[in-house]
Amino acid sequence: MTPSWLLDLLAVIMLTVAAVTATRIVARWLMPELLSRPGQAANTVDLANVLMGISMAGMFTLSLATLPNVVWEVVFGLLTAWFAWRAWADTRSVRDLTADRCTLHVVHSAAMLYAFLALQAAPAGGGMSGMGGSAAMPALSHPTIAGAFVLLLVGYSVWDLNQLSGGHYRLASVGSLVAGAVPAQARGARSGDLQARSRRSRPRLRPSDQGRRGHHLGHRGGLHARVHDLAGDP
Amino acid sequence: MSDVAVEGGRAAWRSMRRTAAAGAGQSSVVARPDTRRALQLGLAAIWLLDGVLQYQPAMYTKAFGQMLAGTAAGNPSVIARPITWEANLLSHHLLLLNTVFASIQLLLGLGIAIRPTVRLALAASVAWSVAVWWLGEGLGGVLNGGASPLNGAPGAVIIYALLAVLLWPADRTVSARFTAARAVGAHVARALWLVLWLSLAYFAVTPANRAPGAVSGMISGMTDGEPHWLSWLMKGAASVVTGADLATSITLAVALALIAVGVYLPAPAAQGTLLLAIVVSLVIWVFAQALGGILAGGATDLNSGPLLVLLALAYWPVQVAGKEIPS
Numbered sequence: 001m002t003p004s005w006l007l008d009l010l011a012v013i014m015l016t017v018a019a020v021t022a023t024r025i026v027a028r029w030l031m032p033e034l035l036s037r038p039g040q041a042a043n044t045v046d047l048a049n050v051l052m053g054i055s056m057a058g059m060f061t062l063s064l065a066t067l068p069n070v071v072w073e074v075v076f077g078l079l080t081a082w083f084a085w086r087a088w089a090d091t092r093s094v095r096d097l098t099a100d101r102c103t104l105h106v107v108h109s110a111a112m113l114y115a116f117l118a119l120q121a122a123p124a125g126g127g128m129s130g131m132g133g134s135a136a137m138p139a140l141s142h143p144t145i146a147g148a149f150v151l152l153l154v155g156y157s158v159w160d161l162n163q164l165s166g167g168h169y170r171l172a173s174v175g176s177l178v179a180g181a182v183p184a185q186a187r188g189a190r191s192g193d194l195q196a197r198s199r200r201s202r203p204r205l206r207p208s209d210q211g212r213r214g215h216h217l218g219h220r221g222g223l224h225a226r227v228h229d230l231a232g233d234p
Numbered sequence: 235m236s237d238v239a240v241e242g243g244r245a246a247w248r249s250m251r252r253t254a255a256a257g258a259g260q261s262s263v264v265a266r267p268d269t270r271r272a273l274q275l276g277l278a279a280i281w282l283l284d285g286v287l288q289y290q291p292a293m294y295t296k297a298f299g300q301m302l303a304g305t306a307a308g309n310p311s312v313i314a315r316p317i318t319w320e321a322n323l324l325s326h327h328l329l330l331l332n333t334v335f336a337s338i339q340l341l342l343g344l345g346i347a348i349r350p351t352v353r354l355a356l357a358a359s360v361a362w363s364v365a366v367w368w369l370g371e372g373l374g375g376v377l378n379g380g381a382s383p384l385n386g387a388p389g390a391v392i393i394y395a396l397l398a399v400l401l402w403p404a405d406r407t408v409s410a411r412f413t414a415a416r417a418v419g420a421h422v423a424r425a426l427w428l429v430l431w432l433s434l435a436y437f438a439v440t441p442a443n444r445a446p447g448a449v450s451g452m453i454s455g456m457t458d459g460e461p462h463w464l465s466w467l468m469k470g471a472a473s474v475v476t477g478a479d480l481a482t483s484i485t486l487a488v489a490l491a492l493i494a495v496g497v498y499l500p501a502p503a504a505q506g507t508l509l510l511a512i513v514v515s516l517v518i519w520v521f522a523q524a525l526g527g528i529l530a531g532g533a534t535d536l537n538s539g540p541l542l543v544l545l546a547l548a549y550w551p552v553q554v555a556g557k558e559i560p561s
Contacts, residue, residue, distance in 0.1 A: 001291045001294055001295070002289065002290075002291045002294055003294060003329050003333070006289070006333060142461075143461055143529045143530075143531075144461050144463070144464075144529055146529075147525070147528055147529050150283065150286065151283070154279050154282050154283050154286070155279050157282065157347070158275050158278045158279045158282060158343070158347040159275065161278075161344065161347035161348050162271070162275055162347055162348075162349065165347075165348040165349040165350060166349060
């Protein structure tokens with residue numbers, strides 16, 4: 001049986017993630033001008049992360065369980081439906097779907113929904129002595145679904161780590177690219193800033209590199225885009 | 235939970251993406267790694283999954299130590315004694331050592347996935363794989379007659395080491411004909427492939443594996459605890475080969491030998507044998523290895539099937555500057 005201290009450690013990590021994300025939500029609410037991260041999706045993503053952190057802490061350590069399982073099932077059922085609707089509404093092709101962050105959160109929320117639905121009481125016995133005090137050893141029904149979720153999430157984690165750790169990964173202002181994307185009012189308010197940043201960063205975007213360069217566009221308050229090398233070995 | 239891309243709304247994102255594509259003269263914004271990096275990421279995912287599996291509750295029971303001790307049986311004493319010593323050590327410090335084992339595998343996966351640490355992680359994975367091959371798998375049953383392509387011979391973990399070497403981020407040759415040749419050269423890479431697959435062909439027809447009931451018994455013995463659909467598939471496969479175990483072993487050995495020499499054939503034929511390697515690996519993984527047993531609980535890894543697929547992909551002929559390089 002998994003030692004209780006390990007489960008407690010995982011629970012602490014989950015609660016830390018929830019706390020940090022909750023702090024971000026509050027900070028955005030109190031200081032919208034500093035943390036401009038507009039959009040209903042962003043708020044829902046952060047809220048989903050908070051709920052996932054709290055509910056998973058309860059899974060790892062029974063004493064941290066906050067709500068009955070049925071409530072969590074409803075919560076994650078609603079989140080799954082909401083993210084699925086967002087992903088569907090914003091998607092025009094399979095490529096869009098795979099690149100859509102809402103798709104990832106569909107998987108996250110559906111995995112949580114599955115976990116709560118599939119949790120079963122553990123059979124008595126089988127554990128080692130001296131390791132009491134933790135959650136009962138869980139068993140999941142329909143392990144094929146669990147395996148599929150694990151494969152998806154492990155694969156995504158590896159892919160994301162590769163993207164985030166790219167040797168040429170950097171924040172760069174690409175005003176000319178962002179100009180068409182930023183909402184009109186934001187563009188009007190910050191166009192001078194954008195142009196100045198664009199001029200500073202322009203030498204980095206060599207035309208000779210463009211053939212092999214991919215643009216991974218993450219939004220930093222709608223003002224920045226991350227540009228990094230497409231290929232390559234580390 | 236990197237949610238940066240959600241910010242700003244989907245419409246803005248699509249608009250930005252279209253602009254970016256137009257500006258850069260390309261249609262996709264998703265950064266696609268080259269073939270070797272993609273295969274490294276596959277290896278990272280498997281290591282990560284192994285780490286997760288090692289944290290399972292079943293690994294914190296005495297059964298894990300007993301399983302390791304069991305691999306000593308039939309091996310020469312010089313091989314068996316360290317295995318027995320390690321199994322005893324594990325039984326006394328199970329919580330600590332299993333957590334260390336799991337964490338090491340997790341870190342190997344993360345290290346390969348994170349670009350700046352890929353060399354360190356690949357090098358460490360070679361050392362770890364060799365140690366586990368000996369102390370955890372008893373050299374994969376190579377010396378005690380228990381090795382079979384169906385049960386993961388020559389030990390799944392040694393294929394991790396092989397992949398780490400072949401996918402090492404260095405270029406020995408300027409125009410490698412396949413990814414595996416980039417780090418060690420085409421001759422060495424082909425020789426490694428030949429040795430691995432010929433050894434599998436040999437193991438398929440060893441006396442223990444061509445005996446009556448050997449193949450069908452091995453398959454049906456893996457069905458315990460598996461989901462119904464997988465158990466049904468495996469029982470079906472076992473019933474098909476029942477009474478034809480020798481013929482199955484010979485057919486498998488011929489296919490494996492063909493795969494072994496395939497990398498020396500011209501490109502189209504080589505691709506055909508590589509495709510055969512992928513199909514055979516997947517069939518073995520599903521029908522004989524029960525997906526590594528990961529759905530039944532208690533599995534420590536995915537077994538050899540996915541690793542052999544990854545290996546075959548590393549030998550797939552690559553294209554340079556739009557032209558396929560002749561073999």
